[in-house]
Amino acid sequence: MDWQSLGSVLASIVFLREILHNYLPPQVRDAINRLTKKLFTFFFHPNISIIVEENASGHTNEPYEAIQTYLAPKCYASANVLKLWKGKNSRSHTFSMDSHQKLTDLYKGVPLQWTFHCTQKKSGDQPYSQTYENRYFELSFHRKYRDIVSNSYIPYVITEAEQLAMKNREMKLYVNKISDRYNRLWSSVTLSHPSTLHTLAIDPKLKSEIKDDLTRFVNRKEFYRGVGRSWKRGYLLYGPPGTGKTSLIAAIANFLDFDIYDLELRTVRDNSQLRELLTSTKSKSIIVVEDIDCSLDLTNRRVMEKEKREEKPGQREKTDEAAFTTSLVSLSGVLNFVDGLWSSCGGERIMIFTTNHKENLDPALLRPGRMDKHILLSYCEFEAFKILANNYCGLSGEHPLMKEVEEALRVVQVTPAEIAELFMGSCDDPDLAMETVLEDLQKRQAIKNESLKFNLDFEILRS
Numbered sequence: 503m504d505w506q507s508l509g510s511v512l513a514s515i516v517f518l519r520e521i522l523h524n525y526l527p528p529q530v531r532d533a534i535n536r537l538t539k540k541l542f543t544f545f546f547h548p549n550i551s552i553i554v555e556e557n558a559s560g561h562t563n564e565p566y567e568a569i570q571t572y573l574a575p576k577c578y579a580s581a582n583v584l585k586l587w588k589g590k591n592s593r594s595h596t597f598s599m600d601s602h603q604k605l606t607d608l609y610k611g612v613p614l615q616w617t618f619h620c621t622q623k624k625s626g627d628q629p630y631s632q633t634y635e636n637r638y639f640e641l642s643f644h645r646k647y648r649d650i651v652s653n654s655y656i657p658y659v660i661t662e663a664e665q666l667a668m669k670n671r672e673m674k675l676y677v678n679k680i681s682d683r684y685n686r687l688w689s690s691v692t693l694s695h696p697s698t699l700h701t702l703a704i705d706p707k708l709k710s711e712i713k714d715d716l717t718r719f720v721n722r723k724e725f726y727r728g729v730g731r732s733w734k735r736g737y738l739l740y741g742p743p744g745t746g747k748t749s750l751i752a753a754i755a756n757f758l759d760f761d762i763y764d765l766e767l768r769t770v771r772d773n774s775q776l777r778e779l780l781t782s783t784k785s786k787s788i789i790v791v792e793d794i795d796c797s798l799d800l801t802n803r804r805v806m807e808k809e810k811r812e813e814k815p816g817q818r819e820k821t822d823e824a825a826f827t828t829s830l831v832s833l834s835g836v837l838n839f840v841d842g843l844w845s846s847c848g849g850e851r852i853m854i855f856t857t858n859h860k861e862n863l864d865p866a867l868l869r870p871g872r873m874d875k876h877i878l879l880s881y882c883e884f885e886a887f888k889i890l891a892n893n894y895c896g897l898s899g900e901h902p903l904m905k906e907v908e909e910a911l912r913v914v915q916v917t918p919a920e921i922a923e924l925f926m927g928s929c930d931d932p933d934l935a936m937e938t939v940l941e942d943l944q945k946r947q948a949i950k951n952e953s954l955k956f957n958l959d960f961e962i963l964r965s
């Protein structure tokens with residue numbers, strides 16, 4: 503176009519604008535203005551973006567995880583700068599995009615552009631607020647595909663991600679921290695604990711009872727819905743240290759292919775944070791509180807709360823500091839955690855508490871519906887011993903010393919952990935291993951006899 507033509511086009515536009523302004527009614531003028539704006543946006547700013555952040559108020563944003571899984575196999579072919587990632591204990595590595603890298607996906611002929619961003623963000627307005635990494639995906643596409651993206655593409659990405667995740671599924675161990683650098687409530691590692699129900703040395707009858715109970719539980723989705731109960735089951739594992747409570751939890755996770763959430767109650771600020779932690783757990787998971795009797799120091803807490811109520815002016819700073827360093831989770835908070843409304847959100851969950859001292863626990867915590875099954879893991883009996891002998895030395899139960907060991911186990915108290923330790927010392931030589939174990943049991947028996955004799959003599963002297 504030459505200058506002369508451009509001049510006449512501009513003159514025509516000015517002329518038209520004057521006519522529109524002077525002769526058309528205001529409603530028609532407004533409608534034309536709106537239409538012009540729309541056309542301008544359509545042709546010159548046609549793209550819209552959807553932002554998917556990793557975290558939303560401390561919770562992991564599930565679509566973010568799904569997109570990450572969906573894009574992982576695609577990004578190697580498209581992005582220019584990639585990150586190679588392999589989790590601790592993880593079976594395989596994955597690629598992810600570095601910040602500001604782009605990837606184009608084609609869905610039913612529609613081009614969709616994904617960009618990954620990673621920026622530094624402050625957790626609050628205060629000068630001392632922590633900085634954390636804010637990671638998010640940006641999806642850009644032409645606005646004419648708005649409907650196809652929300653109604654068809656996003657559901658497709660989520661379904662594909664679920665299938666990929668099932669294929670590459672690895673069990674996770676989640677632990678709660680005060681706050682990590684991504685501002686997440688839980689952080690995770692790949693779980694690869696070797697304990698299985700097969701290797702666990704407990705009475706075979708108890709083992710098959712646990713197996714049946716778990717199998718019944720996971721297959722009863724409709725039953726739970728039908729009777730109006732949330733799909734969860736509570737186990738209390740109790741018994742002396744070293745009898746296999748932690749090993750049983752890992753064995754259950756391996757049996758069901760569930761993730762474990764290891765909840766450290768002492769680092770939970772208060773009941774509301776406890777609720778947040780629980781609502782952010784996923785289905786097919788086991789929520790574990792180990793040594794529940796040590797996690798809840800209700801006596802100290804009551805004293806602290808009382809002190810706070812009675813605080814004098816000038817003491818506030820000290821009391822507040824205490825409140826931040828000591829958990830304010832209460833028994834009612836824990837009871838709510840076990841059977842509150844949160845537990846009805848989503849799929850199946852198992853809750854396991856462990857303790858060495860069941861008698862110290864509040865009966866309210868132990869009632870059925872909260873802790874449905876109480877499992878005592880106790881000292882090593884002969885059946886459990888045979889499993890350990892097989893695990894560590896490949897002994898199938900036939901050994902000249904078996905009978906003596908069996909008799910010794912009837913009278914002495916020894917934990918499976920102690921037997922396991924003895925076997926570890928000489929597992930290459932089954933005969934030596936059996937001799938070592940028998941020797942140890944006989945020593946324990948002698949000490950027990952001594953102390954019984956001493957008590958008897960003492961009673962005789964007293965009387």
Ligand SMILES: Nc1ncnc2c1ncn2[C@@H]1O[C@H](COP(=O)(O)OP(=O)(O)OP(=O)(O)O)[C@@H](O)[C@H]1O
Nearest residue numbers: 702703704742743744745746747748749918919922
């Ligand atoms: N029943 C068992 N079967 C097989 N191994 C066991 C068993 N009990 C203990 N062990 C061995 O002893 C170690 C410690 O056991 P574990 O941590 O499971 O005991 P625990 O009852 O949880 O102890 P604590 O009460 O101190 O937490 C395990 O790593 C395992 O090797």
